[in-house]
Amino acid sequence: xxxxxxxxxxxxxxxxxxxxxxxxxxxxxxxxxxxxxxxxxxxxxxxxxxxxxxxxxxxxxxxxxxxxxxxxxxxxxxxxxxxxxxxxxxxxxxxxxxxxxxxxxxxxxxxxxxxxxxxxxxxxxxxxxxxxxxxxxxxxxxxxxxxxxxxxxxxxxxxxxxxxxxxxxxxxxxxxxxxxxxxxxxxxxxxxxxxxxxxxxxxxxxxxxxxxxxxxxxxxxxxxxxxxxxxxxxxxxxxxxxxxxxxxxxxxxxxxxxxxxxxxxxxxxxxxxxxxxxxxxxxxxxxxxxxxxxxxxxxxxxxxxxxxxxxxxxxxxxxxxxxxxxxxxxxxxxxxxxxxxxxxxxxxxxxxxxxxxxxxxxxxxxxxxxxxxxxxxxxxxxxxxxxxxxxxxxxxxxxxxxxxxxxxxxxxxxxxxxxxxxxxxxxxxxxxxxxxxxxxxxxxxxxxxxxxxxxxxxxxxxxxxxxxxxxxxxxxxxxxxxxxxxxxxxxxxxxxxxxxxxxxxxxxxxxxxxxx
Amino acid sequence: xxxxxxxxxxxxxxxxxxxxxxxxxxxxxxxxxxxxxxxxxxxxxxxxxxxxxxxxxxxxxxxxxxxxxxxxxxxxxxxxxxxxxxxxxxxxxxxxxxxxxxxxxxxxxxxxxxxxxxxxxxxxxxxxxxxxxxxxxxxxxxxxxxxxxxxxxxxxxxxxxxxxxxxxxxxxxxxxxxxxxxxxxxxxxxxxxxxxxxxxxxxxxxxxxxxxxxxxxxxxxxxxxxxxxxxxxxxxxxxxxxxxxxxxxxxxxxxxxxxxxxxxxxxxxxxxxxxxxxxxxxxxxxxxxxxxxxxxxxxxxxxxxxxxxxxxxxxxxxxxxxxxxxxxxxxxxxxxxxxxxxxxxxxxxxxxxxxxxxxxxxxxxxxxxxxxxxxxxxxxxxxxxx
Numbered sequence: 001x002x003x004x005x006x007x008x009x010x011x012x013x014x015x016x017x018x019x020x021x022x023x024x025x026x027x028x029x030x031x032x033x034x035x036x037x038x039x040x041x042x043x044x045x046x047x048x049x050x051x052x053x054x055x056x057x058x059x060x061x062x063x064x065x066x067x068x069x070x071x072x073x074x075x076x077x078x079x080x081x082x083x084x085x086x087x088x089x090x091x092x093x094x095x096x097x098x099x100x101x102x103x104x105x106x107x108x109x110x111x112x113x114x115x116x117x118x119x120x121x122x123x124x125x126x127x128x129x130x131x132x133x134x135x136x137x138x139x140x141x142x143x144x145x146x147x148x149x150x151x152x153x154x155x156x157x158x159x160x161x162x163x164x165x166x167x168x169x170x171x172x173x174x175x176x177x178x179x180x181x182x183x184x185x186x187x188x189x190x191x192x193x194x195x196x197x198x199x200x201x202x203x204x205x206x207x208x209x210x211x212x213x214x215x216x217x218x219x220x221x222x223x224x225x226x227x228x229x230x231x232x233x234x235x236x237x238x239x240x241x242x243x244x245x246x247x248x249x250x251x252x253x254x255x256x257x258x259x260x261x262x263x264x265x266x267x268x269x270x271x272x273x274x275x276x277x278x279x280x281x282x283x284x285x286x287x288x289x290x291x292x293x294x295x296x297x298x299x300x301x302x303x304x305x306x307x308x309x310x311x312x313x314x315x316x317x318x319x320x321x322x323x324x325x326x327x328x329x330x331x332x333x334x335x336x337x338x339x340x341x342x343x344x345x346x347x348x349x350x351x352x353x354x355x356x357x358x359x360x361x362x363x364x365x366x367x368x369x370x371x372x373x374x375x376x377x378x379x380x381x382x383x384x385x386x387x388x389x390x391x392x393x394x395x396x397x398x399x400x401x402x403x404x405x406x407x408x409x410x411x412x413x414x415x416x417x418x419x420x421x422x423x424x425x426x427x428x429x430x431x432x433x434x435x436x437x438x439x440x441x442x443x444x445x446x447x448x449x450x451x452x453x454x455x456x457x458x459x460x461x462x463x464x465x466x467x468x469x470x471x472x473x474x475x476x477x478x479x480x481x482x483x484x485x486x487x488x489x490x491x492x493x494x495x496x497x498x499x500x501x502x503x504x505x506x507x508x509x510x511x512x513x514x515x516x
Numbered sequence: 517x518x519x520x521x522x523x524x525x526x527x528x529x530x531x532x533x534x535x536x537x538x539x540x541x542x543x544x545x546x547x548x549x550x551x552x553x554x555x556x557x558x559x560x561x562x563x564x565x566x567x568x569x570x571x572x573x574x575x576x577x578x579x580x581x582x583x584x585x586x587x588x589x590x591x592x593x594x595x596x597x598x599x600x601x602x603x604x605x606x607x608x609x610x611x612x613x614x615x616x617x618x619x620x621x622x623x624x625x626x627x628x629x630x631x632x633x634x635x636x637x638x639x640x641x642x643x644x645x646x647x648x649x650x651x652x653x654x655x656x657x658x659x660x661x662x663x664x665x666x667x668x669x670x671x672x673x674x675x676x677x678x679x680x681x682x683x684x685x686x687x688x689x690x691x692x693x694x695x696x697x698x699x700x701x702x703x704x705x706x707x708x709x710x711x712x713x714x715x716x717x718x719x720x721x722x723x724x725x726x727x728x729x730x731x732x733x734x735x736x737x738x739x740x741x742x743x744x745x746x747x748x749x750x751x752x753x754x755x756x757x758x759x760x761x762x763x764x765x766x767x768x769x770x771x772x773x774x775x776x777x778x779x780x781x782x783x784x785x786x787x788x789x790x791x792x793x794x795x796x797x798x799x800x801x802x803x804x805x806x807x808x809x810x811x812x813x814x815x816x817x818x819x820x821x822x823x824x825x826x827x828x829x830x831x832x833x834x835x836x837x838x839x840x841x842x843x844x845x846x847x848x849x850x851x852x853x854x855x856x857x858x859x860x861x862x863x864x865x866x867x868x869x870x871x872x873x874x875x876x877x878x879x880x881x882x883x884x885x886x887x888x889x890x891x892x893x894x895x896x897x898x899x900x901x902x
Contacts, residue, residue: 006818006819007819041844041853041854041856041899042853042856049874049875049876050853050874051851051853051872051874052666053790054790056874056875135517135519138517139517139519163529167518167525167529168517168518168519170528170529170532171519171520171521171525171528171529171532172519172521172528173531173532173535174528174531174532174534174535175521175528175531179521180519180521183519183520183521184519228876229875230874230875230876230879231874231875231876233874233875233876233877234875234876234879236876237876237877237879237880237882238880240858240880241880249819251818251899251900252856252899252900253844253899253900253901253902254818254899254900274900276818290551290552293551294550294551294552294553295551295553304548305544307546307547307548307549307550307551308543308544308545308546308547308548309543309544309546310546310551311546311547311548311549311551312542312543312544312545312546312547313546318557327789327790327791393556393557395557396556396557396560398560400560400563400564400597400598400630401598401626401627401630401701403560403564403598404600405671408671408672411672412671412672415672427672430672430673430791431673431789431790431791432673432791433670433672433673438557439557439560439561439564439565440561442555442557442558442560442561443558443561443562443564443565446558448552448555448557448558449555449556449557449558450557450558450561460535460538460539460542461539461542462535464535465535465536465538465539466539468535468536469536469539469540472540
């Protein structure tokens with residue numbers, strides 16, 4: 001049978017996740033034609049929702065950081081504004097930063113947004129912490145300023161300018177979170193409480209770069225977090241709508257199975273499962289380099305350098321989420337916070353190690369969405385989602401015949417831990433239940449081993465050197481760029497939008513240079 | 517502030533300059549071994565969720581008047597996936613010029629799936645089902661979706677005691693659930709009320725009687741026949757109370773709408789929570805209209821455009837199937853979202869109580885063709901079928 005060849009596109013985006021959608025809008029805004037290929041029948045990747053009974057569950061979003069109010073927008077709101085999607089979405093503000101609970105040291109701390117409020121609250125929990133906390137936020141402020149500068153010059157920073165304007169950023173820049181907090185002489189208990197966000201980046205604080213953590217924390221605390229009312233599906237559909245407005249195409253149920261290339265830099269087209277050929281010379285991949293270099297690209301175009309670079313990287317956490325629709329209100333159940341972090345131990349290194357095995361992992365980042373948006377479920381009900389990660393492929397040991405039971409065992413443990421640590425009894429109120437395991441994530445998004453956080457941003461592969469090598473990394477295979485959780489900015493909603501923004505705009509630059 | 521980690525600030529600065537060379541060296545030091553072609557968890561995902569499967573009919577057995585059992589084996593994989601007893605598959609085949617699909621509850625157990633055996637009990641109730649009851653023979657090939665649906669037991673949600681109420685051909689998912697319990701894969705205690713016209717219409721009676729040796733409790737309820745050993749009438753509150761503590765059970769209902777209405781009314785006075793009563797979804801059929809109008813439906817799938825007739829009383833999915841357009845479908849009840857399509861223009865209505873769309877779908881103009889009827893000429897964009 002003769003293969004169907006479609007019209008040619010300037011750019012094909014593989015994957016309609018947060019990164020891919022953003023990149024596609026940028027390409028279209030740059031005046032180039034663009035086709036988005038998505039394997040699922042919905043846009044968004046993890047940014048979606050699903051229904052069970054009378055509940056519509058949020059699939060993954062806890063809150064969008066660095067969003068800010070319409071009057072004082074953060075970087076992400078500004079990006080959404082530039083993309084032309086901000087107005088298509090009904091936004092709501094998240095009430096508080098986080099509620100940390102640890103089993104070992106019995107922390108039970110509710111942290112607010114706002115630097116001053118955060119520092120004051122910390123002083124309440126840990127008298128004597130004020131000075132180091134103030135230093136911490138000063139340092140973070142410099143980190144943010146340095147990153148803003150770096151972004152403004154597309155990563156081509158001037159080192160003299162950096163040294164002059166951001167000396168503390170550079171001096172702290174090579175150290176881990178724990179090394180920096182120690183140097184700031186922060187009391188250990190304050191460090192424990194401050195480090196609560198670590199699971200959002202999935203690397204323990206001995207190996208996570210301070211720059212990465214600091215830049216995230218300051219964005220959360222100073223520019224409060226927001227989210228869409230209709231779950232993250234609203235963002236994904238807003239972007240779908242925007243792509244259509246700009247004349248782009250999105251094809252669902254259309255996984256790319258091959259990227260044809262004569263050699264590095266010489267892409268000729270993308271092929272679908274049924275043999276359909278889409279001619280293009282530029283690809284933005286919203287998927288793992290492991291898949292692109294290991295499976296999608298023509299073998300003749302893959303060099304040893306690409307293989308080595310890909311093999312050198314470490315998969316981050318494999319995701320697991322429990323979703324509960326409860327037939328009582330949050331108030332009736334006594335659930336007061338929107339966002340809980342519950343750890344066995346405040347020691348992130350020890351905790352990370354416990355997360356390697358399914359049986360020893362009891363970490364949960366838990367959201368009760370009604371505490372941010374009471375209208376998210378019917379009157380007299382509420383919904384919750386509990387997320388954890390496994391830091392190895394232990395889940396792969398589950399036999400098919402034990403699969404449903406294995407999902408239940410983890411869910412049962414999450415409910416048990418939540419009830420024990422908060423005193424809120426939720427078990428009898430379960431009206432709907434759903435579980436996404438690493439197998440589910442592997443199925444829906446195709447990520448190797450069900451990884452949800454891309455590559456670990458630990459040690460040598462931390463955020464800063466990634467950003468500084470952005471240009472160099474892209475030279476590995478010209479005209480092929482990455483967006484989303486596997487790209488340079490690493491995972492998380494905001495980071496994925498940013499990498500989509502960068503790769504989309506850079507691809508426009510590639511196309512413009514071609515014409516010249 | 518002046519950050520300092522080492523004695524001299526320049527030492528901290530120097531470390532920073534090493535970040536890039538260190539990362540560059542680490543990338544170059546990666547293994548030259550070929551990258552993995554596949555991953556264990558992804559393999560499991562494909563085993564448990566194979567998507568559309570190619571299957572062959574291996575056996576046809578008449579069950580009771582108007583109901584046939586079809587047994588399939590899978591051709592494109594090792595075996596059928598392990599699933600949750602109570603789930604359904606969508607069976608698809610070309611019939612004449614049409615490309616038709618219908619969901620059917622699985623009768624066989626999850627363990628049998630691993631032996632590459634999957635059976636469906638098909639009541640002669642419509643166009644496709646009638647064709648399946650009369651025309652098919654062993655050796656015929658079909659496409660079949662992976663097992664899907666949420667009509668199954670949940671350990672953390674449901675009571676240990678489950679009360680299953682079947683009306684006629686609605687018995688099918690409960691055969692699988694009873695077998696799965698007998699095979700030790702489910703923790704529930706199962707009490708089954710099986711309603712039919714008369715004994716001759718009790719499909720799977722021999723199998724159910726045998727399963728009572730393995731813990732199943734079954735009560736046959738005949739509406740048109742009085743016979744010792746059988747209850748007479750319908751599944752009323754009085755009958756339920758005779759066998760079970762209504763407040764301490766989770767109910768699973770599968771049968772015609774009339775049965776849902778009747779049992780629902782019987783249970784209403786108990787004030788049970790929503791979670792206590794679960795109903796299997798039923799196919800969305802045609803609307804009863806006197807003189808249905810006919811409209812033009814334009815369907816976009818990737819870069820192809822189809823133009824076809826769409827009757828006012830038939831769903832958009834039915835119109836596409838009739839025209840042989842390869843549109844995705846699974847539950848045909850508005851709930852699974854598999855046919856999620858972009859609305860591009862025209863008026864429509866959605867079957868009562870079947871709007872399973874997400875909030876944002878409504879806002880941005882998406883529809884589920886399986887429960888959507890046209891009210892004017894329409895245009896939609898449909899994802900490619902797998």
